[in-house]
Amino acid sequence: MILTTLAAAVALAVTPAPSAAGAAVARADKDRAADIVAAMTLEEKCLLVAGHEDGFHTQAIARLGVPSVRMADGPQGVRNDTRSTYYPCGMSIASSWNREVAANVGVGIGTDARARGVGVMLCPGVNIYRSALCGRNFEYYGEDPYLASEIAVSYIEGIQSRGVISTIKHFALNNQEYHRYEVSSDADERTINEIYFPAFRKAVEVAHVGAVMTSYNPVNHVHAAENPWLIRDNLRAWGHEGIVMSDWSSTYTTLGCMEGGLDLEMPEGVVLNYGYIKPLIDRGVVSESLLDEKCRNILATFIHFGFLDYPVKDESIPEDCDLSRRYAYEAALEGPVLLKNDGILPIRASRRNDIVVLGPNADLIPFGGGSGEMFPFPERVTTLYGGLQRLGRGYQVSLTDWKNPDFDALARASAIIFAAGFNHDCEREGSDRTYDLPEGQNEAIAKIAAVNPNVIVVANSGGEFDICPWKDSVRAILLAWYGGQETGRALASIISGQVSPSGKLPFTWWGALDKNPSSAFYYPCQPYDSPKRWRDFRYTAYQEGVFVGYRGVREFGVEPEYPFGYGLSYAQFEYSDLSVSAVPDGLDVSFRITNTGSCTAQETAQLYVSPVSPSLPRPERELKGFDKIELAPGKSGSVTLHLGKDAFEHYDTASHSWKSDSGAYIIRVGASSSDIRLETTISK
Numbered sequence: 165m166i167l168t169t170l171a172a173a174v175a176l177a178v179t180p181a182p183s184a185a186g187a188a189v190a191r192a193d194k195d196r197a198a199d200i201v202a203a204m205t206l207e208e209k210c211l212l213v214a215g216h217e218d219g220f221h222t223q224a225i226a227r228l229g230v231p232s233v234r235m236a237d238g239p240q241g242v243r244n245d246t247r248s249t250y251y252p253c254g255m256s257i258a259s260s261w262n263r264e265v266a267a268n269v270g271v272g273i274g275t276d277a278r279a280r281g282v283g284v285m286l287c288p289g290v291n292i293y294r295s296a297l298c299g300r301n302f303e304y305y306g307e308d309p310y311l312a313s314e315i316a317v318s319y320i321e322g323i324q325s326r327g328v329i330s331t332i333k334h335f336a337l338n339n340q341e342y343h344r345y346e347v348s349s350d351a352d353e354r355t356i357n358e359i360y361f362p363a364f365r366k367a368v369e370v371a372h373v374g375a376v377m378t379s380y381n382p383v384n385h386v387h388a389a390e391n392p393w394l395i396r397d398n399l400r401a402w403g404h405e406g407i408v409m410s411d412w413s414s415t416y417t418t419l420g421c422m423e424g425g426l427d428l429e430m431p432e433g434v435v436l437n438y439g440y441i442k443p444l445i446d447r448g449v450v451s452e453s454l455l456d457e458k459c460r461n462i463l464a465t466f467i468h469f470g471f472l473d474y475p476v477k478d479e480s481i482p483e484d485c486d487l488s489r490r491y492a493y494e495a496a497l498e499g500p501v502l503l504k505n506d507g508i509l510p511i512r513a514s515r516r517n518d519i520v521v522l523g524p525n526a527d528l529i530p531f532g533g534g535s536g537e538m539f540p541f542p543e544r545v546t547t548l549y550g551g552l553q554r555l556g557r558g559y560q561v562s563l564t565d566w567k568n569p570d571f572d573a574l575a576r577a578s579a580i581i582f583a584a585g586f587n588h589d590c591e592r593e594g595s596d597r598t599y600d601l602p603e604g605q606n607e608a609i610a611k612i613a614a615v616n617p618n619v620i621v622v623a624n625s626g627g628e629f630d631i632c633p634w635k636d637s638v639r640a641i642l643l644a645w646y647g648g649q650e651t652g653r654a655l656a657s658i659i660s661g662q663v664s665p666s667g668k669l670p671f672t673w674w675g676a677l678d679k680n681p682s683s684a685f686y687y688p689c690q691p692y693d694s695p696k697r698w699r700d701f702r703y704t705a706y707q708e709g710v711f712v713g714y715r716g717v718r719e720f721g722v723e724p725e726y727p728f729g730y731g732l733s734y735a736q737f738e739y740s741d742l743s744v745s746a747v748p749d750g751l752d753v754s755f756r757i758t759n760t761g762s763c764t765a766q767e768t769a770q771l772y773v774s775p776v777s778p779s780l781p782r783p784e785r786e787l788k789g790f791d792k793i794e795l796a797p798g799k800s801g802s803v804t805l806h807l808g809k810d811a812f813e814h815y816d817t818a819s820h821s822w823k824s825d826s827g828a829y830i831i832r833v834g835a836s837s838s839d840i841r842l843e844t845t846i847s848k
């Protein structure tokens with residue numbers, strides 16, 4: 165077997181075969197991995213379980229045909245020493261509510277990775293949006309576990325279809341960046357299972373994700389990378405047979421990493437190295453079989469993805485790939501959410517158009533900061549101003565300084581587009597951000613709106629921010645997230661009405677920071693008596709429990725400014741003909757949607773399930789299905805959403821399993837979590 169491996173390594177085929185990547189690791193992959201591990205020395209095993217000191221490679225065991233595999237961040241493209249296609253951020257993909265968009269971005273990223281010889285992509289990030297303040301919200305998929313799971317599965321399947329390992333992160337409960345290394349995220353078992361685990365679990369069960377990255381924060385006082393409850397009792401129990409790697413420098417003890425279930429310490433072997441592991445084995449503190457287990461997991465995954473048989477780098481793929489760019493553009497079209505529009509949008513071509521563009525993000529590509537940064541940018545990028553200029557005839561567009569504008573000129577403009585928001589310096593990994601827009605933007609918008617009411621705010625952010633100072637004095641608000649290299653082209657298509665906006669909020673826009681159910685428990689973090697080096701550790705208790713985001717609307721009696729699932733379109737839609745039918749593995753919920761507007765547009769229909777008399781406190785409604793449909797004016801289409809058994813379940817802590825109450829459930833279908841158009845009650 166070893167000889168076969170060696171022979172294969174010598175005669176690497178030119179074109180890899182990614183076909184097996186969508187399936188679970190096969191028995192044959194495991195057997196081959198076991199054979200290699202049996203031939204490895206202790207030193208070699210210790211090399212394999214830690215990254216190379218350059219930060220983004222695993223270590224090769226050349227003697228046995230095991231290559232060094234290159235890794236790169238994610239999630240907005242292939243990062244680390246390369247210019248590559250810059251896709252919209254995670255929150256933008258989630259707000260598309262479009263599985264195909266997520267899958268195509270994944271395919272694009274996987275393709276770009278192969279072009280650069282990257283075998284492991286460090287994405288997606290699926291930590292739940294718990295507060296507007298988390299500096300990394302932009303990378304993630306919002307507040308709902310079902311939406312996050314569906315988007316994650318499609319994105320992962322896309323990446324892995326190209327023969328590249330996807331790494332879902334950060335496992336688990338990395339919901340703030342504030343003191344992320346020292347603050348333990350403490351939540352109860354039911355909350356973790358119902359809210360914070362599902363996207364990881366679906367990634368394992370449905371997409372067979374190749375790798376999982378643990379988080380920086382401890383979970384219930386135990387470091388995630390050394391947490392057997394997270395890794396062994398849950399992740400492995402769901403069937404994860406791939407790699408479990410640490411986040412970069414989040415390991416503390418050799419024993420904890422040996423026993424907890426971690427396979428790979430990144431970026432290098434600070435605690436998992438020969439010098440520390442050998443004495444533990446020699447003294448009988450740990451068995452070498454624990455090390456073998458890690459090596460087998462890593463190797464079986466690499467074998468499954470073909471890394472021992474084919475070069476990861478596919479020379480036939482151009483680095484600046486047109487298909488990838490197309491996917492980046494299509495995704496950028498579907499993310500933006502129109503929060504407010506009194507009719508000023510769209511701006512149709514007209515000789516009277518005299519549009520002034522200004523604001524801190526008017527003529528640059530804004531992006532969230534940290535390991536997800538796609539800097540330096542790819543060759544071809546289009547800013548908002550650039551995109552509007554390209555509209556050409558019927559659009560006279562000029563750019564001006566937002567800090568010191570000529571107010572007389574502004575007063576004469578037919579429309580003013582203020583490009584507001586955050587950027588990598590103020591919304592980023594490693595710290596939380598403010599709720600207010602930075603740099604005096606609120607004052608600037610208010611002053612401009614006072615001389616000319618025709619203001620459209622286009623805003624870049626990864627989550628909610630304070631719009632109260634000016635929301636009533638502007639005519640439209642378009643939330644653009646961080647749209648990637650094609651953001652300007654996409655926004656210009658939306659602003660000009662070539663394409664109707666179709667994004668919907670993947671979180672609740674509360675309208676005030678303290679309305680969010682988590683806000684009372686977010687700060688301060690209490691200190692706790694911790695052993696050894698955890699002396700300075702603190703914890704934050706997730707006391708809102710399962711009532712995160714819109715799940716807390718009824719429970720806490722707060723009305724949001726814009727509900728979860730909300731987003732305006734240039735068209736209007738009517739819902740009709742709801743029917744529910746029993747099918748062998750659950751229920752099919754069918755209905756019709758009609759475009760009663762005057763332009764072609766997409767609508768995302770959402771299905772919420774509410775137990776009428778639950779046996780324990782449960783969210784009043786939970787998203788359990790959605791679909792996006794494009795309709796020409798006057799046309800209707802039918803939608804069928806399937807509800808499986810899990811759509812009715814809650815997590816039962818007594819039995820540590822999922823249970824469902826029999827009785828009545830309300831099935832609601834609508835355009836957002838509060839704009840319910842059809843409903844019926846069923847009995848189970």
Ligand code: BGC
Pocket residue numbers: 237286333411412535
């Ligand atoms: C981040 C990870 C990232 C890693 C490598 C860490 O700081 O938390 O998400 O993948 O760095 O860049």
